[in-house]
Amino acid sequence: MSDNTSYIIGTDIGTGSAKTIRLGVHSGAVIGSFQQAYPTLHPAPGYAEQDPEALLAAVKAGIREMAAAAGGPPLAIALSSAMHSIMAVAGDDTALTPLIIWADNRSEIQALTLRDTPEGINIYRQTGTPVHAMSPLCKIRWLRERQPALFAQAAMFPGIKEYILHHFFGHYITDHSIASATGLFNIATRQWSDEALTAAGIRAHQLPAPVPATHILTGLKPAVAAELGIPADTPFIVGGSDGCLAQLGSNALDxxxxxxxxxxxxxxxxxxxxxxxxxxxxxxxxxxxxxxxxxxxxxxxxxxxxxxxxxxxxxxxxxxxxxxxxxxxxxxxxxxxxxxxxxxxxxxxxxxxxxxxxxxxxxxxxxxxxxxxxxxxxxxxxxxxxxxxxxxxxxxxxxxxxxxxxxxxxxxxxxxxxxxxxxxxRQQQDASAIGAVMLAAEALKLPPIAGLQHQHxxxxxxxxxxxxxxxxxxxxxxxxxxxxxxx
Missing domain, CATH: 3.30.420.40 (ATPase, nucleotide binding domain)
Structure with missing residues (x-):
């Protein structure tokens, strides 16, 4: 089989753009790529927001372009994403806020008041995430304190990858890699931290269900499948965070x-x-x-x-x-x-x-x-x-x-x-998207993609x-x- 009929799509949802690659599983070569940019908005000092619909459109465009160029469906699609994004979503799945990204510093006060307390130190030890304005923990605390009416309406607090996967499959899940960057996830128990949830003022059911990065999703919504030009039974690997997957994509686990x-x-x-x-x-x-x-x-x-x-x-x-x-x-x-x-x-x-x-x-x-x-x-x-x-x-x-x-x-x-x-x-393509593809190969129990192990x-x-x-x-x-x- 050729790389055009045996390939995996990897999409990295970055800060400035979504970068999508098509990688042949036999050669280990990137045989196609697509990138679509989107802006970051700064409506007030310290704010850094994005329109989640713009990011969703960029991800869709990348998958559609890569599948169309191949002339046949992928073996799988795997996702990578920037960390620390959060938004508030109502019970009817209406977005209550824009996507608040890692660069947003509005919750600086909330971070400072928590960081050096016994509670804050213990949260760091449990989660591995420094208490800082970047973290969804502190962003949610800011929403609770500064926009209590909106906070009360929020049924769910997803990040961008979780928002996109919900659009594709109809339920909220998050991988352990992204979850562990929220400041809300206990990396020892693999569950949401009770202490961090208390500090945020939310409950576990208001966060996506955590799953391993190799978790496979099937049952793509028929309308989304038609829009992407792929079969509805195409496996999606939930993937991980861009930083962790860059480590994998750079073959740097030793x-x-x-x-x-x-x-x-x-x-x-x-x-x-x-x-x-x-x-x-x-x-x-x-x-x-x-x-x-x-x-x-x-x-x-x-x-x-x-x-x-x-x-x-x-x-x-x-x-x-x-x-x-x-x-x-x-x-x-x-x-x-x-x-x-x-x-x-x-x-x-x-x-x-x-x-x-x-x-x-x-x-x-x-x-x-x-x-x-x-x-x-x-x-x-x-x-x-x-x-x-x-x-x-x-x-x-x-x-x-x-x-x-x-x-x-x-x-x-x-x-x-x-x-x-x-x-x-080793290569100039996006290491995070390549890491997502490597994770997909592992999830599908494919042989290691040899070309990626021996690149010049x-x-x-x-x-x-x-x-x-x-x-x-x-x-x-x-x-x-x-x-x-x-x-």
Whole structure:
């Protein structure tokens, strides 16, 4: 059988777009891809919302395009999704709110009042999710306190993948991976945490039923099947979170193998066989499957910082972003340091109130220098996650990278120089969607997709002379951050 008749569709529901791939199970090659973008709305300071119908339409478009291009139905469809989204839905399935995404900081006060209490510390130990405005736990607390009438109408609090699966199949379920990123899920018992539910002011029946990431759904609504152009009995694998699946898609489940993803946001992670938590609560620990845990830290500010810099600060079209990145990589930031906390920050400082800054501006600094400083700032923020990750999850022997930033080889080299470690790039397609496909193959009990295990890696080795320079700049970055964040 050819890849056109034996393939799996993987869809990653990201922050800026839904990315859908068609992967042949015999070759392990991505034989088709589709991407559809959608906006994030900021109706008030600290708010970050999306229209769930726009995300649903993008997912449908991707599946429809991939199935139509193949000329035959897929073996299965598997889903990946960004974490921490939440919305309120009434009993008749009417959406009461937009989708509130991870970047939304409106519940900062709710997070701060809970975080350092005995209750908050225990919730972190149970759930593996730092108490922070990103988490659905804190977002639900905000709705309860600030919009009590709306809160009282809510029968269900799904995230985006759960909302889409309900549209497809008519019931609410969530995978353990997404559930473990809510701050409401006990990763030891695999059930919603009673203590976290009490803190949120809701009951377990108001959250989707948790299932393993390999759970298979069948019985697609006939109207949806017709719209997608696939049989109604097509298996859907519920899948997991984008971060956990990026680890799987990067073939980075072995000990000491970390991954870095830079897209709209950024993150660094490692897999392990046991749930570990950081004594200082700087890191998350999420489930992938029942015997694989992903520990790491995420930064709010990856590509979103560069988009702001180009669109709002430099007043240039976003179409110029890639050329400006290339120009910035040729510049030398020198004294110019960027604290990249445009949308507050998660790991390791967990400060929703943090703000971005350029420090050390001199007359010779031009557009290219600001871009270079921003690129370095994103790398420094990731490096600040590495030390607590290594201390908590073990020594880091290898780093694989994925995400949109891999389109810029100079940026990968910069990251290697900042870290003083080699960066391994296996493929430039979306690692989260590939991870979803690999999970689907496991769920369907197919043989391992051999081509994915033996892909050629490109390795970016660090320039250790440059690393010495970046060590000095990194130390300045940390010192300046400590001063600015105290203000």
């Amino acid at each position: 000990a000491g193998h970390a991954t870095i993803t830079i897209g709209t946001s950024s993150a660094m992670r490692m897999a392990g066989l046991q749930p570990v938590t950081d004594a200082e609560r700087r890191l998350f620990t999420y489930l992938l499957t029942d015997d694989i845990y992903i520990t790491g830290g995420a930064s709010n500010n990856g590509g979103v910082l560069l988009q702001w810099l180009v669109r709002d600060f430099l007043k240039q079209p976003l179409d110029n972003l890639q050329s400006l990145i290339s120009a910035g990589l040729q510049a030398e930031a020198g004294t110019l340091i960027c604290l990249p906390y445009l949308q507050g920050e998660r790991a390791p400082i967990w400060n929703s109130h943090a703000t971005a800054a350029f420090i050390g501006i001199q007359p010779q600094h031009s557009t290219e220098h600001f871009m270079r400083a921003a690129l370095e700032g994103i790398c420094y923020a990731l490096r600040s996650i590495r030390d607590p990750l290594a201390a908590t999850a073990g020594a880091i022997h290898k780093i694989s990278v994925s995400g949109g930033f891999t389109a810029s080889p100079g940026w990968i080299q910069l990251l290697a120089d900042v870290f003083g470690q080699s960066m391994h790039v 890696e490109k390795i970016y080795t660090p320039d250790m002379d440059r690393h010495v320079v970046y060590n000095q700049r990194y130390e300045r970055f940390i010192r300046l951050g400590e001063v600015v964040l105290k203000q």
